[in-house]
Amino acid sequence: MGMENIRIVLVGPLYGGNVGSTCRAMANMGISDLALVAPRNLNMDEARMMACHATCILEERSEFDSLSEAVADCGAVMGTTARGGLYRQHARPPREWADKVLEVAQTGKVALVFGREDNGLDNDELAVCTHIIQIPTTIEYSSLNLAQAVLICCYEVFVASETYEPPEEKSPEAPSLLRERMFALWREALLDVGFMEPDKADHMMLGLRRILARGKLTEDDVQILMGMARQSSWAAKQSN
């Protein structure tokens, strides 16, 4: 899949907590190569605490003195920038670059680069980037927390990789024959409990049909509804 070819590069990170949260976000999204460029006195206890079950990513990080060294072996170098930066005009949202990341990662390394908490990436660092990423945010508050920015980029790549399989409804949609048997039982039950008179039954049943047609009904759902109807009829007959 190439996820092992994707490197997260944090330039000049200041807070250990952010580095730890970055590790956890990476692990959630199947990315494990972390590089730090000139970290600034990180609180490693905080880093380990926030990394949670992803401390191995923290332990196995690499460290470099400059961005150029950290990305020297990378075919694509994608830098993140907030609104209004120098390269803003050329930036694209991460969803648009996600396929490009995966394509390059098939055969070589890709770096996703994130700037300092306080100052972002400087112009020399942006110049090293082959692509610029801008994460969609409101205009009013465009500055994401560092680990949150990493998460969004990793998430978009992970979703694009299509390794995630959404849960499947195991019960198939109920066929008409089964649905009609269920409505027949409810018609009987609603007459038995005295909810409607026989001459109003067709009309009342249209209301129930409308409610139950609004969403999908699985075979499991119909079995539950049939059980409820049968039991109601039985109870009504007991009390007579």
Added chain:
Amino acid sequence: MGMENIRIVLVGPLYGGNVGSTCRAMANMGISDLALVAPRNLNMDEARMMACHATCILEERSEFDSLSEAVADCGAVMGTTARGGLYRQHARPPREWADKVLEVAQTGKVALVFGREDNGLDNDELAVCTHIIQIPTTIEYSSLNLAQAVLICCYEVFVASETYEPPEEKSPEAPSLLRERMFALWREALLDVGFMEPDKADHMMLGLRRILARGKLTEDDVQILMGMARQSSWAAKQSN
């Protein structure tokens, strides 16, 4: 837009830092209604620090004793669950529910509900939810940090709302006539600097054309390339 109708509900949050990070993530994505259900001794200093410029969301939060009360006025109640939970079968990823959130929020309140850091949502709480959200993650590490989970859900709704306008390249793509003038200048410059012999020029220029055809070239780009060629010719002639 309806973003003001979207409520983020945190059930039994334990860490102030997570609540603060949640506020910042909400502000980044244009959502401001925060409700806490039975918070557990939150460290409010940490909350304020992580909320950064979104402390107003923290200050204006509402608090409730139970989830039912927190979502009493909500038309749709979407609960988040990690892999393997009771309702897993019916869960959908947030990208699939995003349009539904916006549709309901046009006319009424919608709650996005997040469980405890340590224990998620219990079965009674999941029962109150009309929809279940599962955030795509690896199977190996499916547990997202609380604020990270909030961010992904808010981000998907924000992107679906199409309020974000990606940056636009201001310079139009260069038309063929301009590109051909640029290649003519480079042909001249490469002959002037002695990079190629006249009889090899056509072949060499094909290589340069191939390189410059690989991506889009704007009018601004072509102006830069023409300036480089003109200056190279000029410099070569000076030194002769």
